[in-house]
Amino acid sequence: MAVKNKFTVPDCEQCKSYNDSLFHFCHTHESATINENKTSAIYKKGQVIFHEGANSYGLYCLNSGKVKLFKMAPDGKEQILKIVAPGDFLGYGALLAATPYRVTAEVMEDAIICFIPKDLITQLFKENARFSEGMVKMLTKTLDDTVEKMTHIAYKPVRGRIAEALLILKETYKTADNPDGVINITREDLASYVGTVKETAIRVLKDLKEEGLVTTDNHAIKIVNAQGLTRVCELYD
Template sequence: MSCCQPEELEMLSLVKTAQVYQRGQVIFQENGRPMGLYCIHSGKIKVMKVGGDGKEQIIRLAREGDLLGYRGLLAGNSHSASAVALEESVVCCIPRAEFFRLIEQNVRFATSLMQLLSRALGDAEERMLHLAYKPVRERLAEALLLLARTYQQQNQEPVSIPISRDDLASLVGTAKETTSRFVSEFRDEGVLQARGSLITILNPARLAEISTRYD
């Protein structure tokens, strides 16, 4: 919201609501009606869809400062995916009426939103391409690097990631058993440590090398 004027920020602070979500709680549901623009104040969120086979596919990870729900708002239809808390999170919601008023009154905000949509589309296209031609091992390395960027705090090294094997498999786009097998391989190679649902990245450079093998 850095493109907003002080009076606009003051107005938003008056109309926004904030809610605490525990791990596993739904912020908004796929096919649900958009109620407003969501901004993550703290925590980590997964944006996911459920396929016809009932399997979950994580299409995006979001963290502090990220916006959610804008696609359904702008398109005037239902949410195309669900947002679920990966950990305790505080999420603010700006009502849809105030969201559209802001777009009409603030050209910089509208332009920033279009740029955000453009980047999201580019990321989605790249992800579809990778799912189509990258082997699972390379996709897992890429997913672990994405998780490291999402969870890394300033100057934190190494990065520890609390994520279930189910969520990791949904992010990679493969079966849980396959994901667990490759996690074990990476552990044996000294690339990471895995203790229950906690993964610690020990050699990000090696993961980057594996993830870009087919680029």
């Protein structure tokens, strides 16, 4: 359940994530309709937005913070499939396919999240070709990225997977307030993201730090030699 603290409800067209989302394809009257009918709430770190297997009733849009999408393995371990940044949508696959959620969404950093009812998104999908085309492309890219990620987990050594993950996460975390893309992630979540255990993730990060490729400060990871980290990835391609 979202935290009902008082806060300024984001205005769609004034939202700093607006131009990074598919809503920038909306016409003025479409944006106004969404703005009038959406609900917004603060979610605290660790809160679940939706569970795998639950029904979808609309679309979530991340205004601020970070959210992880994960599945639970048979042994009870999390497998993080994606980390979502401001401007990204949550739950669009289930919405378009009219199926239950296939992943669980949990807040990694305190977040403001907007919810748009299903009927509005369905209408927009039918009436705005650029929006619907963008949604299909986004869904296709998500599927392609997931397949590639699972392939790498199966065949690429952990060192290569972590190097690649850090380069991807740098772009996810990069904002105007964080131009260096410093990654704020627990070692448990990093391990879950690349399909390994916490102890191995810590060991590989220590090696990368000693090689001058990254620096660390508590949960924060900063890439200081992107070219070197890229070479680590390419060793295993």
